[in-house]
Amino acid sequence: MSSDPHNPTSSFAQEVAREPGGEDINKCVQCGICSASCLVATYERRYRPRQLIQKILLGEREEVLRSELPWLCMTCRLCEERCQEGVSISEIFHAVRQIAAREGFIPNTFKRTINTLMEDGWLLKDAYSDMIEDDRDDLGLDTDLGWNNEFVKRVKERYLEGGTSS
Numbered sequence: 001m002s003s004d005p006h007n008p009t010s011s012f013a014q015e016v017a018r019e020p021g022g023e024d025i026n027k028c029v030q031c032g033i034c035s036a037s038c039l040v041a042t043y044e045r046r047y048r049p050r051q052l053i054q055k056i057l058l059g060e061r062e063e064v065l066r067s068e069l070p071w072l073c074m075t076c077r078l079c080e081e082r083c084q085e086g087v088s089i090s091e092i093f094h095a096v097r098q099i100a101a102r103e104g105f106i107p108n109t110f111k112r113t114i115n116t117l118m119e120d121g122w123l124l125k126d127a128y129s130d131m132i133e134d135d136r137d138d139l140g141l142d143t144d145l146g147w148n149n150e151f152v153k154r155v156k157e158r159y160l161e162g163g164t165s166s
Contacts, residue, residue: 010059015099022095024087028053034079034089040072047072049079049089056096068107070096 016022034049041047047069055064064070075090083089100106106114133143 009057010061012059012061012064013057015061016056016092016095019095019098021088021091021098025053025056025092025095027085028057028087029085030054030057031084033082033084034087037078037082039076039078040074044072049073049093053089053092056092064096065100065103065105068109070100071107071110 013025016025030050030053032050034053035041035051038047038049041049052064052067052069070093073090073093075094077088077090079089080087136143
């Protein structure tokens, strides 16, 4: 292992660095400013971005990919704004999620969200009411929200076997 803090110390860190968005993993010096800045960490004691980065650097691939923690990042980028090394934690976690998704490690909560999208085309199914439909009609807007079908198509193309899944 290299003692240089700017070089990935595991094959998993190198794998993440090769993934789009994961390049910054080799710039992290484990200062902890990301965890101190993180809104999610404020409310979820298990979520500590610094510890997750450390696990990546140490090569704890299976644990990281099976964890729901990389999926909790809100991409608010507060950590990135404060990081003196210019590390984009949200991009690194996006890269980790890409690897995890390719290998079938998607937390059940997120699977349920995708299933909701696939069922009706949007996440706000219960929020769409006759009143909203009337308001849209009064404003001359289309009351048929078929535009969501295109969104579903894009989600399928991006995340589900080339869009062949139904």
